[in-house]
Every structure is written in C-alpha cells, then in structure tokens.
Amino acid sequence: MLIGSKLTPVNRNAILTKDIVPMSDQEFPLVTAFIYEKTGIEFKSNKKYLLENRLSPRLRELGCKTYKDYILYIKYDQSKKEFHRMSSAITINETSFLRNPPQLEAFQNVILPKIVETAKTRVSNTIKIWSAGCSSGEEPYSLALLSVEKYPTFANSKQLQMLATDIDDEIISKARAGLYGRLTLRNLTPRQLSAYFKPSGSNYEINQNLKALVKFSNLNLNDSARMRLLRDIDVIFFRNVMIYFGADARKRIIANMYDSLRPGGYLFLGHSESLHGISKAFKLTNLGKCMVYHKEL
Ligand SMILES: C[S@@+](CC[C@H](N)C(=O)[O-])C[C@H]1O[C@@H](n2cnc3c(N)ncnc32)[C@H](O)[C@@H]1O
CATH class of the missing domain: 3.40.50.150 (Vaccinia Virus protein VP39)
Structure with missing residues (x-):
C-alpha cells in the first residue's frame, strides 16, 4: 500500500489549498504532543503541511473550525472512533509482499x-x-x-x-x-x-x-x-x-x-x-x- 493511497476521494480534496484547514504555530505543538502521547508517532516541525493535509478532511467532516477543537473532540469521544480515524489518517502504510x-x-x-x-x-x-x-x-x-x-x-x-x-x-x-x-x-x-x-x-x-x-x-x-x-x-x-x-x-x-x-x-x-x-x-x-x-x- 503506497503512501499516496491515503488520498481517498474524501481527503484527496484536501490537496486543494482552499480546502486545507491551516494549523497555527500555537496549535502545531498541541497536536503533535497529543499524537505522540497517544500513538508514539513523532512529527517534526517540517511536517506541519503533512498533518494539515491528512487531518483537514477530518476537521471539515466534523465541522471543527480549529485543530484545538478537533483534539478536544477526540478526547471526549468515548467511542474512540475518531481516534481510530485520526490514526488512519496520519499513518504511512507503505509495504509489499516479500519485502527485504x-x-x-x-x-x-x-x-x-x-x-x-x-x-x-x-x-x-x-x-x-x-x-x-x-x-x-x-x-x-x-x-x-x-x-x-x-x-x-x-x-x-x-x-x-x-x-x-x-x-x-x-x-x-x-x-x-x-x-x-x-x-x-x-x-x-x-x-x-x-x-x-x-x-x-x-x-x-x-x-x-x-x-x-x-x-x-x-x-x-x-x-x-x-x-x-x-x-x-x-x-x-x-x-x-x-x-x-x-x-x-x-x-x-x-x-x-x-x-x-x-x-x-x-x-x-x-x-x-x-x-x-x-x-x-x-x-x-x-x-x-x-x-x-x-x-x-
Ligand atoms: C510503513 S508500514 C510497515 C508495514 C510492514 N511492517 C512492512 O515493513 O512492510 C507502518 C505501519 O505501522 C503502523 N503503525 C504506526 N504507528 C503504530 C502504532 N502506534 N501502533 C501500531 N501500528 C502502528 C501503521 O499504521 C502502518 O501500517
């Protein structure tokens, strides 16, 4: 599964700049600390665009105006569904048969x-x-x-x-x-x-x-x-x-x-x-x- 395959019809739209929900410089450390605490996955400062690309479709679907709202939504979502959707959006699944x-x-x-x-x-x-x-x-x-x-x-x-x-x-x-x-x-x-x-x-x-x-x-x-x-x-x-x-x-x-x-x-x-x-x-x-x-x- 190649990285590009994350671009499902829903989040492919996120590539269009107008559909990106911008992440402020104050929000970036909040988002990355939350992701790190929950998953262990680390996003360095040059990956802001990647997180915006991957997460904007989630914010749009849920009607969250900011990433801060989105993180709060995940924290209070007892079903954990949105945590799973976020995990799916941020992971890189590249693989193949008989790799290495x-x-x-x-x-x-x-x-x-x-x-x-x-x-x-x-x-x-x-x-x-x-x-x-x-x-x-x-x-x-x-x-x-x-x-x-x-x-x-x-x-x-x-x-x-x-x-x-x-x-x-x-x-x-x-x-x-x-x-x-x-x-x-x-x-x-x-x-x-x-x-x-x-x-x-x-x-x-x-x-x-x-x-x-x-x-x-x-x-x-x-x-x-x-x-x-x-x-x-x-x-x-x-x-x-x-x-x-x-x-x-x-x-x-x-x-x-x-x-x-x-x-x-x-x-x-x-x-x-x-x-x-x-x-x-x-x-x-x-x-x-x-x-x-x-x-x-
Ligand atoms: C690049 S793929 C590697 C696939 C396979 N192991 C290989 O080498 O071909 C990385 C996988 O790790 C998973 N992953 C990332 N963070 C994880 C976590 N905290 N717990 C479990 N799986 C995780 C991703 O969802 C992704 O499918």
Whole structure:
C-alpha cells in the first residue's frame, strides 16, 4: 500500500489549498504532543503541511473550525472512533509482499527451522509469529506463505499462530479482504502467485489457507497495557514502523516486545532500523545477508 493511497476521494480534496484547514504555530505543538502521547508517532516541525493535509478532511467532516477543537473532540469521544480515524489518517502504510528478501530467506531457512526444533521440546508445540505494524497484510501473509512452503502441514494445523496487528482500522479491513494489485506482488515468483493467489478482476486474492492462518487485530503499540497481553511470541517482525516513533516510545515499545518474546525468541527490524541507543537487552546475531535481534535463553 503506497503512501499516496491515503488520498481517498474524501481527503484527496484536501490537496486543494482552499480546502486545507491551516494549523497555527500555537496549535502545531498541541497536536503533535497529543499524537505522540497517544500513538508514539513523532512529527517534526517540517511536517506541519503533512498533518494539515491528512487531518483537514477530518476537521471539515466534523465541522471543527480549529485543530484545538478537533483534539478536544477526540478526547471526549468515548467511542474512540475518531481516534481510530485520526490514526488512519496520519499513518504511512507503505509495504509489499516479500519485502527485504534476504531477511525473509533467513526467516524461512534458519530461524523458522530452529523454532520448530525448539517447539518440539515444549509442552505445546505452538509457534507464534507476530507482525507488529502489519499494514495491509503483505508482511504477515508473506510470513504465512514462507512458513507453509517450508512446512506444508502448517496449512491444516493449529501449530502456527500468525498474529498481525496495526493501529489503523481501515488498513486492517483491507488486510482481511486479502485483495492485491500487481505492484505489491512483484517479488513473488510466478509459481508462488499461482499456488497462493487466485485472480479476482484485475487483482489477486490470497488463498483461503493463508487467509485462515493470519489473525488480524487492532493494537496500538504505544498502549503498554494491551502489549502485556501478548506473551510467548517466538518471532516478532517489527519492520519499518519504529522509524516513525520518538525516542521514549521506541524504548518503551522495544522493552514491551522483549517481554512479549519467549526466551530464545527473535526480533526482526527494518533494514534501516536498529536498537542502537534503544535497548541493550538483545543479542545481535549475524545471519549472513541480514541481522536479527535475539532474546537469549
Ligand atoms: C510503513 S508500514 C510497515 C508495514 C510492514 N511492517 C512492512 O515493513 O512492510 C507502518 C505501519 O505501522 C503502523 N503503525 C504506526 N504507528 C503504530 C502504532 N502506534 N501502533 C501500531 N501500528 C502502528 C501503521 O499504521 C502502518 O501500517
């Protein structure tokens, strides 16, 4: 899902200057502090235009004259609907199937076999993989596809639990639908495309076996109470999400992820991300063409 796809018919209008609700210099720190407190997402001072673009359609729809009014509206909205709409408007959902192939090869051929072997020694052989910040589903479906390719029995058993979470409800609905255009599928081989997808108009729909493997839900990674519910995870994919967070949020989220992992579990970050200055709890392990963070036994 590319950034531009946020420009739905409603908010595409916001691009027209006359439809932009200007954010004053006094409001900008109020808005960014609120967003940071609630989501961990940081907007630097050069991003005022972006927030205006993304949020103006929300203000117009609700009849809010100022951003201050809009923040108050969200604070008093007990249904939390507007918080979800705001989250959807400000997030960047760029992703694609089999993104960063060396990492995924290492997952399929090194990490997953290790986890499968370790799981045999446990009371329950369930394997839990979590795509945190899963966007429109390409990442968790890629992981499900690679896992089933390696271990075909995963397709018909409950042994593999693939959790996929995001703060953006709209993108989760897209992920659940499992319909994709050609561009995002570009890294798949023709064999993978025909084995795991069926054509649907000009798109492709992911097959039912893979769909059934992935459980999507809304989770704000900045919500430590909800993060505590996730336990005994074997592998976390937290790729290309942390770059949007501020320093405190990064530290808190990574500490929570450490607790969510089983001892012996693994954490994959995006290729431009690292835990430098964030956490010393993990061991950085070289997998040849990529690195992974390891929670030692
Ligand atoms: C650029 S996408 C990354 C998708 C995928 N992980 C990948 O690497 O292809 C970032 C995703 O993080 C989600 N996100 C941002 N802030 C979040 C938060 N506080 N909690 C949960 N998800 C968040 C966004 O909604 C977006 O879908």
